[in-house]
Amino acid sequence: MEGAPPPVTTEGEATPEGEAMRDGAAEILSWAPSGELLTRTLRNGLLLVVAQDRSLAVAAIGLSFPTGYADDPKGQEGLTRALALHLEQGSRELRPGGRLARIHGAGGYTAMAVGAKQTRYEGLIPVWSLWDTLTDLTGVLHNPTVNEIRWRQSVSRATKDRSGVPRVGAQSVASAWSEPALLAGSARSGKPLTGLHPAKVRAEIQRRFAAHEATLIVVSPFTLEEVANKVEALYEDRPPRQRVRHPPTPPPPTVMIGSPKGRSKQQRFTWPIEGSYDAIWRARVVCGALNRQPRAAGEPAGAKLKCVLHEDPRRPALQVSTSGLQPSEARQLVIERLTRLAQDPVDHDVVDIERERQARALVGELHAPLSLASLLARALGARDVEADGRVGISTALDLESLSSPTRVTDMAGRLAARLLEPRPLAPPAPAESAESADPASPPAGPEDTDAERSAAGAQ
Amino acid sequence: MNHSLSRVILIGGVLAWSACRPKDTMIPVDFETLDPNSRAPSDTSQAPRWGNIQPRRLASKASVLLLDEPGAAKLHLRLLVATDPTQRAATTMVVGYTALHVLRKRLELARARARIEFGADRLEISISGSAADSQEIIDALEDTFERAPSGRQFAATRGRLLGELPRPDTTAFAVAGAASAVLGRPLDTQLVSPEWLKKPEPDELAASWERTFSPDRALLIVHTDVSRAELDPSLKKFASAWPRKVAFATLFRGMNDVIDIFRGSHRRERDRKTKASVGEAVGQIVRVEPPLGDLKGRPTLVIARTVALESDQDRALARLTQRHLQSTIDARLSIEGSKGLWLYRLSLDPKRPAASLIREVARVEDQVQRLPQRWELEQAASLWLGARLVEASLNGEDWTGLASEALSLSDTDDDIASSLSRDAVLMGEVSPEALHEFAVAHVLPSRDDPAWRWVVVGVDTQTLQDMNTPAPP
Incomplete structure (x- = not known):
């Protein structure tokens, strides 16, 4: 990206106490590209987002659909993954694997990810193969090759593919979100899927991978209009459809508490987090700060605490694990640690260091085409931009708000509040249980939304 | 580190592999002037918009190449140092990794990432971090080379490498043996094994450090938003703080261009003083023995020769030929100055190696003698570019990685800015007939041609005899 603005300095700005302060994270985020995004809703309902990156003659593509393994019917777990893989089985114009072969033949890179409620295709190619790649992508979406043999191959690949299992455990995420369907992320049922009739497979592809729900991101060295016009031409013969938006689902105001079987001194606290990019970014900061937070005087010796974030773009969850403590002590420790992050000025330094670290990582992502496309596909795929036209990258990703330290500490406070409030525990997901629910239960507080903020502020 | 180790276990092999990576890009032009409808790599600008870049000498005699990208939020540094081709590969490896470990320790606060790569004629240490931390990163680099590491630091690195270095396999030995035979250098200049890793004495390592990292053998490539990061003052400090005694001050005397450090005739001069470990039996298959124990892997034959590549056109033709052949057989090319090292690696049937030798060589000959189609050349060029x-x-x-490649493709400092594009354009101009003619004339293996060396690893004496017995008509 070229033409970054001069560094924004916060030096000299007055704090409420009247002290001059310099916010490191805000300064680092000022290195974000100053370029714009061009968003255009095509006549078939596809949301197209175009960005320019002129550093190298490469182009990145990100295509996201608001469907994932949580949409798999019971008994057909793995269907979304199999359908997503089936799109590589060719089209009317392409032989099976032809799209991938063309990308690899041009020296490019491509990947596919299936999340709870989002499926994404990403790729990085030299610019001279951009239009071929986009044409191929359109072809497999409109006229995929579907027959029994190819479908069996796709199911077989999906069954063997073990990626996408949540880092924090499917059971915990499903319980925290109170959505048993999230357990499907780690399940694969090959046999029921192979029996699907090709017509049904085609219908499922058309239903789940529909353009009017999809978001296409293109980052290239070319001008925004040039790319937008060419992509629009690729879809001009498609029937018109009304764009369907999929705003983030507010997470339930719950927290899941459990412990691995036979390990009573290990406790796990899992909070659902709003499936928006900014909430996930703040959760990263909270999680990183918890992992780097120094012990306070009087904390039980031998107590350990570790935070892990499950970064599904639509169903994220934050999990804190403790060891070496009785359940009641563990809860108390987690509450104290989160409260310190929220309120203690000493711990605010830890938060600031982590904010800077995450800001660095984010700015790095924004300056490379593939990571920018991937980030936009995750961020805008879950939260459509409001209107067509040009919008600054910083505005689209709400970087100004991200750099606010109080929003991070507010989140830590709200997570602690959920453990304090006498509300019921998230019900455990019905299947299995590697974790047993804590009978004396926690709370609920609103999630990382405006409503939540007001509730947190009220306490 | 394991990942890096797998790339450096065999300096000779890396040397060959480095040529298997795509190497070319194109003219720096404004992207907005491009034709977005173009589907041909040679019609498209591929080089970064780095303008007319030129290396310049610092006060310390080190050279610096600034790649300015307005708005860049990262700082990439790449320190290139010319390595001595006659030095033991194990010594180069210990010295390089010691520098990397020291640097990584000093970079911890700056949260930057450092990596090392070994090439045919150089060692490259690259650092990537946030432009906001430019000063800290430059300071860390400066501190690393301010003084030579202690014997203890070298020993720690050697111990770490011994713990992580996988044993060379048949392919590693065969490639190193063939490169040794063709280049006329000892086997230990091409290969690192645990046994050889133990050999260098502390004094030898310290002397090698002084020689390797003396400023007049070094080029620092910097890629960032130079004006915004205010790198110039930092670099001035870096230049003045690195005025160590130049151990080999006369090594590059009289050479004005940085390029000469990496492609000078001095290499040929020094090569005359060394001797290959592998015999020179013309047309005979020679076996390379590992110093200790058996090797893992299938019996492997490597056929190698050097090819004179005097002009840009020759080098582009050789690269495209290698890339075209590589789609069907294991053909490798490494270009050092105006000389190319060409290798074929043939994996033999463990049960009937002698019989499979005839079959595999015939397969190579068929591929080399086949007249390629135009689309095949376009596809090979497109893939690599x-x-x-x-x-x-x-x-x-x-x-900085692209600039390092540009340096490899340049004859003078003036060429660096456009060498990537020139090479790509030259590649686009190669006709199937020209490629076929080059392949048949220079890279068609023959037992009768003394330029070719045949090295096998992983066979017993009887099999070796069978391989050297002419097949009945």
Whole structure:
């Protein structure tokens, strides 16, 4: 990206106490590209987002659909993954694997990810193969090759593919979100899927991978209009459809508490987090700060605490694990640690260091085409931009708000509040249980939304 | 580190592999002037918009190449040092990794990432971090080379490498043996094994450090938003703080261009003083024995020769030939100055190696003698040109790697800015007939041609005799 603005300095700005302060994270985020995004809703309902990156003659593509393994019917777990893989089985114009072969033949890179409620295709190619790649992508979406043999191959690949299992455990995420369907992320049922009739497979592809729900991101060295016009031409013969938006689902105001079987001194606290990019970014900061937070005087010796974030773009969850403590002590420790992050000025330094670290990582992502496309596909795929036209990258990703330290500490406070409030525990997901629910239960507080903020502020 | 180790276990092999990576890009032009409808790599600008870049000498005699990208939020540094081709590969490896470990320790606060790569004629240490931490990163680099590490630091690195270095396999030995025979250098200049890793004495390592990292053998490539990061003052400090005693001050005397450090005739001069470990039996298959124990892997034969590549056209033709052949057989090329090292690696049937030798050699001959189609050449060029750019982008939009490639393709400092594009254009101009003619004339293996060396690893004496017995008509 070229033409970054001069560094924004916060030096000299007055704090409420009247002290001059310099916010490191805000300064680092000022290195974000100053370029714009061009968003255009095509006549078939596809949301197209175009960005320019002129550093190298490469182009990145990100295509996201608001469907994932949580949409798999019971008994057909793995269907979304199999359908997503089936799109590589060719089209009317392409032989099976032809799209991938063309990308690899041009020296490019491509990947596919299936999340709870989002499926994404990403790729990085030299610019001279951009239009071929986009044409191929359109072809497999409109006229995929579907027959029994190819479908069996796709199911077989999906069954063997073990990626996408949540880092924090499917059971915990499903319980925290109170959505048993999230357990499907780690399940694969090959046999029921192979029996699907090709017509049904085609219908499922058309239903789940529909353009009017999809978001296409293109980052290239070319001008925004040039790319937008060419992509629009690729879809001009498609029937018109009304764009369907999929705003983030507010997470339930719950927290899941459990412990691995036979390990009573290990406790796990899992909070659902709003499936928006900014909430996930703040959760990263909270999680990183918890992992780097120094012990306070009087904390039980031998107590350990570790935070892990499950970064599904639509169903994220934050999990804190403790060891070496009785359940009641563990809860108390987690509450104290989160409260310190929220309120203690000493711990605010830890938060600031982590904010800077995450800001660095984010700015790095924004300056490379593939990571920018991937980030936009995750961020805008879950939260459509409001209107067509040009919008600054910083505005689209709400970087100004991200750099606010109080929003991070507010989140830590709200997570602690959920453990304090006498509300019921998230019900455990019905299947299995590697974790047993804590009978004396926690709370609920609103999630990382405006409503939540007001509730947190009220306490 | 394991990942890096797998790339450096065999300096000779890396040397060959480095040529298997895509190497070319194109003219720096404004992207907005491009034709977005173009589908041909040679019609498209592939080089970064780095303008007319030229290396310049610092006060310390080190050279610096600044790649300015307005708005860049990262700082990429790449320190290139010319390595001594007659030095033991194990010594180069210990010295290089010691520098990397010291640097990584000093970079902890700056949260930057450092990596090392070994090439045919150089060692490259690259650092990537946030432009906001430019000063800290430059300071860390400066501190690393302010003084030579202690014997203890060298010993720690050697111990770590011994713990992680996998034993060389048959392929590693065969490639190193063939490179040794062809280049006339000892086997230990081409290969690192645990046994050889133990050999260098502390004094030898310290002397090698002084020689390797003396400023007049070094080029620092910097890619960032130079004006915004205010790198110039930092570099001035770096230059003045690195005025160590130049151990080999006369090594590059009289050479004005940085390029000469990496492609000078001094290499040929020094090569005359060394001797290959592998015999010179013309037309005979020679076996390379490992110093200790058996090797893992299938019996492997490597056929190698050097090819004179005097002009840009020759080098582009050789690269395209290698890339075209590589789609069907294991053909490798490494270009050092105006000389190319060409290798074929043949994996033999463990049960009937002698019989499979005839079959595998025939397969290579068939491929070399086949007249390629135009589309095959376009596809080979497109793959390599594209992969180069994509790799640079995936590595955090690091232009320093591209600049290092540009340096490899240049004859003078003036060529560096446009060498990537020139090479790509030359590649696009190669006709199937020209490629076929080159392949048949220079890279068609023959037992009768003394330029070719045949090295096998992983066979017993009887099999070796069978291989050297002419097949009945």
